Amino acid sequence: MFLVENNTIDSGEVDVGRRAIQDVPPGIFWRSQIYIDQPQFLKFNISVQREALVGVYGRKGLPPSHTQYDFVELLDGSRLLSKEKRSLSDADDGVVVAISARRGEDDGVGVAISARRGEDDGVAISARRGEDDGVGVAISARRGEDDGVGVAISTRRGEDDGVGVARRSSRSDEGGGVSVGVARRSTRSVSVHEAGFIQFMDTGVWHLAFYNDGRNHEQVSYSTVVIASCPLLCSGNGQYSRGRCQCHSGWKGPECAVPSSRCVDAHCGGHGVCIVGACICNTGHKGANCEEVDCMDPSCSAHGVCVHGECRCQPGRGGASCELPKAMCPDQCSGHGTHDAETGSCACDPSWTGSDCSQEVCTVNCGSRGVCYGGTACRCEDGWTGAVCELKACHPTCAKNGVCKDGKCECDQGWTGEHCNI
Incomplete structure (x- = not known):
């Protein structure tokens, strides 16, 4: 309904x-x-x-x-x-099924049931009688006014008694008879x-x-x-646990289908070369399959942190890799203090220190994987997260259907895949 x-x-x-x-x-x-x-x-x-x-x-x-x-x-x-x-064809195709018995040139006894697509759709039942006795059954198909293909079985009483099988058109013959016909049905793709x-x-x-x-x-x-079974079968080379495959020794990949001697992505994303099962990435890319953009100098010359393939430099440093010192006038105090002309020194703003106020005072230790900003928070490099950049990060989609633990996504019930998106 x-x-x-x-x-x-x-x-x-x-x-x-x-x-x-x-x-x-x-x-x-x-x-x-x-x-x-x-x-x-x-x-x-x-x-x-x-x-x-x-x-x-x-x-x-x-x-x-x-x-x-x-x-x-x-x-x-x-x-x-x-x-x-395959589907039925268009307007003029039709199917006609007829059961008829004729006893003369015009008259007969019969039943005809027809169904056509086109101008003369309908169902018809007819009966006739005439001089020449006959009994018959016909099943036929027409595509036009008098076009038809069929197989007929007929019995006539008259000069030529007998039973025969004949190919006929949809137009009736002069003699009474009986026929069974089946016609072709037009189809289209x-x-x-x-x-x-x-x-x-x-x-x-x-x-x-x-x-x-x-x-x-x-x-x-x-x-x-x-x-009936778990959709991720680990290719028979691992065990399915907590939303992901734990591969046996010698196998790797999300479904444990890749031998350890090969790379999961044989082309390393087009940004590296596979050597003994590991992608060696070109400069500017990183990741297991070289799929992530990296800084040309990942260390940013020790004067910054790489974020989404771009170095965020410390105050007083510049260049693509923070390799250049920025010349600043002493009375500018690096933009983080007030210059005292009498003493020639800087009075630094809160959270900044140094003779030129270029060193940020941070209440947290961001370690080697982040830099302090605002005095109270860390800006982490790619692949790391947490208050002090101490946790390995997962793909952003993990948080939708799972929980990130030490860089691996543990999926909620009903979800699977490396990033819990299947």
């Missing part, structure tokens, strides 16, 4: 494993519900057309919206894998584009919503399959 209300089509509850299909107008949500009797991973197989722009929203207990959901997948049909499926994703579903009623963000009506279909 389909209910339409407030720009929403609701098809009710859909059983796991059953395919649901719906034509969705632009700007409309197509909603349905799935009941999950126990926590499990569910794979969604979705088919859309090439030009489709569809958002797939899921929420436990309540209908989702654009801003309230437990998960969302955005599908662009032009970027998905496609396959061809339609390109559908498919997507799939796996989602952890806790016990309860889950509300799904497919939103058509395109300009045209789109036919959308989906089915679900229970994934």
